[in-house]
Amino acid sequence: MSDPLWFDPALCLIGGQWTPPASGETLPLINPSDGSTLAQIARGGSADIDAAVRAADAALADDWGRMPAFERGRILTRLGRLVLDRVDDLAALEATDVGKPLTQARADAVALARYCEFYGGAADKVMGETIPYLDGYTVYTLREPHGVTGHIVPWNYPMQIIGRSVGAALTMGNACVLKPAEEACLTALAFAHLAQEAGLPAGALNVVPGLGAEAGAALTAHPGIHHISFTGSVATGSLVQAAAARNVVPVTLELGGKSPQLVFDDADLDAALPFLVNAGCQNAGQTCSASSRILVQRGVYDEVRTRMAAAYADLTVGPAPEDLRLGPLISDRQKTIVEGFLAKGADLTIAAQGVIVDHAPATGAYVRPTLFTDVPPDHPLARDEIFGPVQVLIPFDTEEEAVEIANSTDYGLVASIWTANGARQMRLAKRLRAGQVFINNYGAGGGVELPFGGIGKSGHGREKGFEALYGFSQLKTVAALHG
Ligand code: NAD
Numbered sequence: 001m002s003d004p005l006w007f008d009p010a011l012c013l014i015g016g017q018w019t020p021p022a023s024g025e026t027l028p029l030i031n032p033s034d035g036s037t038l039a040q041i042a043r044g045g046s047a048d049i050d051a052a053v054r055a056a057d058a059a060l061a062d063d064w065g066r067m068p069a070f071e072r073g074r075i076l077t078r079l080g081r082l083v084l085d086r087v088d089d090l091a092a093l094e095a096t097d098v099g100k101p102l103t104q105a106r107a108d109a110v111a112l113a114r115y116c117e118f119y120g121g122a123a124d125k126v127m128g129e130t131i132p133y134l135d136g137y138t139v140y141t142l143r144e145p146h147g148v149t150g151h152i153v154p155w156n157y158p159m160q161i162i163g164r165s166v167g168a169a170l171t172m173g174n175a176c177v178l179k180p181a182e183e184a185c186l187t188a189l190a191f192a193h194l195a196q197e198a199g200l201p202a203g204a205l206n207v208v209p210g211l212g213a214e215a216g217a218a219l220t221a222h223p224g225i226h227h228i229s230f231t232g233s234v235a236t237g238s239l240v241q242a243a244a245a246r247n248v249v250p251v252t253l254e255l256g257g258k259s260p261q262l263v264f265d266d267a268d269l270d271a272a273l274p275f276l277v278n279a280g281c282q283n284a285g286q287t288c289s290a291s292s293r294i295l296v297q298r299g300v301y302d303e304v305r306t307r308m309a310a311a312y313a314d315l316t317v318g319p320a321p322e323d324l325r326l327g328p329l330i331s332d333r334q335k336t337i338v339e340g341f342l343a344k345g346a347d348l349t350i351a352a353q354g355v356i357v358d359h360a361p362a363t364g365a366y367v368r369p370t371l372f373t374d375v376p377p378d379h380p381l382a383r384d385e386i387f388g389p390v391q392v393l394i395p396f397d398t399e400e401e402a403v404e405i406a407n408s409t410d411y412g413l414v415a416s417i418w419t420a421n422g423a424r425q426m427r428l429a430k431r432l433r434a435g436q437v438f439i440n441n442y443g444a445g446g447g448v449e450l451p452f453g454g455i456g457k458s459g460h461g462r463e464k465g466f467e468a469l470y471g472f473s474q475l476k477t478v479a480a481l482h483g
Helices: 046-061 069-085 087-098 104-121 160-173 185-195 212-221 234-247 268-286 296-311 334-346 399-407 422-431 465-471
Strands: 010-012 017-018 025-030 037-044 137-145 148-152 174-180 205-207 227-231 253-254 257-263 291-297 349-355 370-373 390-396 413-416 436-439 473-481
Touching: 010 037, 010 046, 017 291, 037 185, 046 148, 046 174, 046 205, 046 212, 069 087, 069 104, 069 185, 069 436, 087 104, 087 160, 087 185, 104 160, 104 185, 104 465, 148 160, 148 291, 148 413, 160 174, 160 185, 160 227, 160 465, 174 212, 185 205, 212 227, 212 465, 227 234, 234 253, 257 390, 268 291, 268 296, 268 390, 268 413, 291 399, 296 349, 296 370, 296 390, 334 370, 334 390, 390 399, 399 422, 413 422, 422 436, 465 473
Parallel strands: 148 174, 148 227, 174 205, 227 253, 257 291, 257 413, 291 390, 370 390, 413 436
Antiparallel strands: 010 017, 010 205, 025 037, 137 473, 349 370
16 A cells, blocks of 8 residues: 555645645644544635636636547546556545545445446447427437536545546536535545546646635635535535525535335345344444434334344444444544434433444544334434434334335435335335335445435435436537528
8 A cells, every 4th residue: 555645635626736725724634533633634715716616617618628528438437447546545545534444435435436437438428319390400409518517525425426426527528626525535635636647637627625614605606616516414405505596506415314224024134134234334324325214014023123233232333444343423523413312312212232342542433323212203313314323213014104104204315125025115116205215125235327316305416327417417409490
């Protein structure tokens, strides 16, 4: 493995140049495994965002804007190769920065490479159509980039979210301004270095780290931005949408969820069990598509509770490099939020908790994964997004009741159905309010190819798969009257 920080993390990338922020100020990046300061990152602000937007605009007027689709695809494919070459370095960076177990961080780096490969291969396969029209006309459609796209990325899966949003936007020929999260931005900077190495022209990708209220707000308010992709909290997403509305700019919002898994009496429990637990504990529960509600039919409720409780008792939590089942949360702030939810559960029954290893530093942001049982569907722990390793078990009697509970939150990101009954699988796939429904699995291994996005407070717009390429482009209709 090479030097984990093979670049200067205190710089922004603007117009192909790595430059200090105009303020000259930096922000500390905290290692959540032990609370130490990992690095200083740039405290970018409105002047840097303005320079980045101008650089992106200039790239569109230059080589990048004229580049044939297949050449953009080649650059992305090369970038995917470079990501794979550095997969261990990227995993080490992400593990330290986010507090992810190394295995998870490595999977994220591989997913980033897959996005680059998938979109690299797709670049010259997005086509318009010809439309039969009146006599004497030829009508066709063109798929064109929006122009300058803004990308605001959270701290939980930086590599995967950059892959699905920046990867798709570049594929369609947009020029990007990326604002990574202030809590974790090392892999965003590493990715930008690799993009330069892959031959991405100056200005096609600009990166301005900084605080949400400063660099983030400046990006969403900038009149030179033509599309915004945001992943994060509902509260911030709503601010982003309001800022975009002032400039009449389209927005993709991916805001999290309270995703249920429905386990019926006829389910294959051996197959279901690992998914039921892992979908709640992966990344210490800090996953927008985490499954935090497990709805179980009464006939198997006791068995599911007993088996999940046993799995929880085996969960170990510790420093990210030790690669246990869970690392720390991202920050003390997030730990306080999760502990607040655990306190709200004081009136509930805990079925089981995992264990924080003895030697975990007291300065790390660790919480015990917790499984609550017999939780009323209207309890805050069954309705609100916790963003920590907390799951609730909810019993139900009938299919109708299961659907009603599943659809009763403000969110609608992912749902899964565990049943051997094919008719029920088809019925519920239609009735569940979610952007993705899984049958006898959960998450389908990440699925770079699978369109992803929410309903309700989970957001709107779709990323991943080909659908993202339509989202990061606009359709122009050309009608030629030639007689
Ligand atoms: P957040 O929404 O505040 O931050 C996400 C991104 O938005 C970061 O890059 C941040 O700098 C930026 N941002 C913040 N304020 C902004 C503003 N005014 N204008 C533009 N950009 C802004 O999320 P958070 O504070 O990091 O986490 C709080 C909660 O959000 C979590 O507890 C969790 O529920 C949720 N969350 C969801 C996801 C997800 O994947 N859906 C990811 C992270 C956090």
